[in-house]
Amino acid sequence: MLHPFPGGALALDFPGTLRFRHRSEPREDLSAPQRLGEWFQQAGITQDEIPLGPADLDAALRLREAVYRLVLARMADEPYDTDALALVNEYARKPTPVPQLTAEGRQMEATAEQAFAAVAQDTVTVLSGSDASLFKECSNPECSQIFLDRSQGGRREWCAMDPCGNKVKAAAYRARKRAAGRKALAGRTR
Incomplete structure (x- = not known):
């Protein structure tokens, strides 16, 4: 499965793996540990498969929803949910994947914890930086993707x-x- 990455940041694309949140039945792109591993690879967090199990998927979904709550709060200029903030900060304190140079070139390997840390650290960076003022939700009424609008004049409407x-x-x-x-x-x- 090819995952879309229209948000412009991991902190926006990761919550976007639950698509069409406004529908009565959203579409879950991370329906199995394998799908989560594919997302990490396609996001560039790792090049190799990460051995993931159901507990990793549960942790990823909790992190995803925490990130989403923080992004929504930032967009609405509201206080952050303390549980969401604690979870993101817990992962952000952990080590991220480290690139290695091999005879074949650059190599990125990661554990589940390192992949979660990469998402959490990007969330901290994006939410605490000037890009947060560029957040927009897609104008398609069925879509719930939040993206960075870096267009000239800030007139981008769709993810x-x-x-x-x-x-x-x-x-x-x-x-x-x-x-x-x-x-x-x-x-x-x-």
């Missing part, structure tokens, strides 16, 4: 054009076509 921007633009086009059709039909019946 990504494909699929969110395309869906919203296509829906707007269809609505305009229907309205034009109704207007033309009303003009003929007069």
Whole structure:
């Protein structure tokens, strides 16, 4: 499975693994330890598979939701949830993956704890830095992805054009076509 990374930071992409949070049934991208391992590899935290089990997945989901609560609080300029803050800081104190030079080039290996630490440390960096003022939630009403809007003028609306921007633009086009059709039909019946 290829995971999307539209947020611009691990601290935003990791919570984005629970997609469509606004729906009655969100989609879980981290449905198994293997999916979590794939996410860590695709995020560049490690190059090799990390041996992960159900307990690691449970820990990752707790961390993910803690990060999400902190991001939402920062966006709303509200106090941080103390439990979420404690969990993120607990992981942020741990060592992160260390790059190694091999004959083949750069190598990144990580344990589950190191991978969690990488996410937690990125969360601390992003939430305490100037980029936090650039947080936006995708304008697609079904999407819940939060992203960094680094566009000129801060006018980016979607986490990504494909699929969110395309869906919203296509829906707007269809609505305009229907309205034009109704207007033309009303003009003929007069």
